[in-house]
Amino acid sequence: MGRVTARRRVIRVRDGAVNARPDTLVTEEPLEIRLNGKPLAITMRTPGDDFDLAAGFLVSEGVLGRADELANIVYCAGATADDGGNTYNVVDVRLAPGVPVPDITLERNVYTTSSCGLCGKASLDAVRTTARWPVTDGPTPLRLAPELLYALPDRLRESQRVFDRTGGLHAAALFSPDGELLDVREDVGRHNAVDKLVGAALRQGRLPLAGNVLMVSGRASFELAQKAVMAGIPVLAAVSAPSSLAVDLAAETGMTLIGFLRGSSMNIYAGEQRVAL
Incomplete structure (x- = not known):
């Protein structure tokens, strides 16, 4: 799996038995995102799908909305390691002619980590004013059977190839209204996994993602709800808890927010009209 995983020595203790062995870990490396040649953000991510990650990040920032x-997006040739090789840890996103370039100042530069993402940046008002599309069901009203929703966590888990080897990755998956798995991404950062999904959809010309369900492997933070809204996704489901601000954002934008989706149970925090109870 190349740079996605790494091997490290570990002392394993099991029932009093001690032995040294190599262990497979998920790789975490910085990715610097530049916009038209100027530094914009640094995120700690699992290498892979870097162009999708950068594009999805700019969707959540309100910079991009259409393919x-x-x-284009390129790795920066000048970002080299000590041996002269490309680190593949710096990407430059070039906007099409005529697309407004946001003011990039020291205050706008963002450092994101695998745990927090855009810490303290966004607000309900900011998302409301920058979202390109309303949160809609698509051509037909969206009514999801509970049984369909109950099946999504297992389908997400079955698609996590790298998690099986490391146990250290978050995942995000996009499902159709009938439960078909459309796309999935893994990353050490839950926000990165969603950005990779959204960025792929942008580059393929599929935004907004009306009528689709976003399933995430961890909690539903405000940031993940924000990214779903910015991509036009009407349903966000998580295996763990949402935050209060995520619930507020879902209620204000009309998004369905489901938490603790495990086994045959779930909590619906907003948008219950889309669940056929």
Whole structure:
């Protein structure tokens, strides 16, 4: 799996038995995102799908919304390791001609980590004013059977190839209204996994993602709810708890927010009209 995983020595203790052995860990490396050549953000991520990650990040920032607004994304050739090789840890996103470039100042530079993402940046008002699309069901009203929702965590788990080897990755998956798995991404950061999903959809010209369900492997933070809203996703489901601000955002934007989706139970915090109870 290349740079996605790494091997490290570990002392394993099991029932009093001690032995040294190699262990497979998920790789975590910094990715610097530049916009039209200027540094914008650094995120700690699992290498892979870096162009999707950068594009999805800019969707959540309100910079991109359509594929034709993106000129290209490249790894920066000048970002080299000590031996002269490319680190593949710096990408430059070029906007299409005529697309407004946000003011990049010292205050706007963002450092994101695998645990917090855009710490303290966003607010309900900011998301409301920058979202490109309303949260809608698509061409037909969305009514999801509880049994369909109950099956999503297992389908997400079955698609986590790297998690099986490391146990250290978050995942995000996009499902159709009938429960078909459309796409899945893994990353050490839960926000990165969602950005990779959304960025892939942007580059393929599939935004907004009306009528789809976003399933995440951890908790539903405000940031993940924000990213779902910015991509036009009407349903966000999580295996763990939501935050209070995530619930507030879902209620204000009309998004369905489901938490503690495990086995045959769930909590619906907002948008219960989309669940066929």
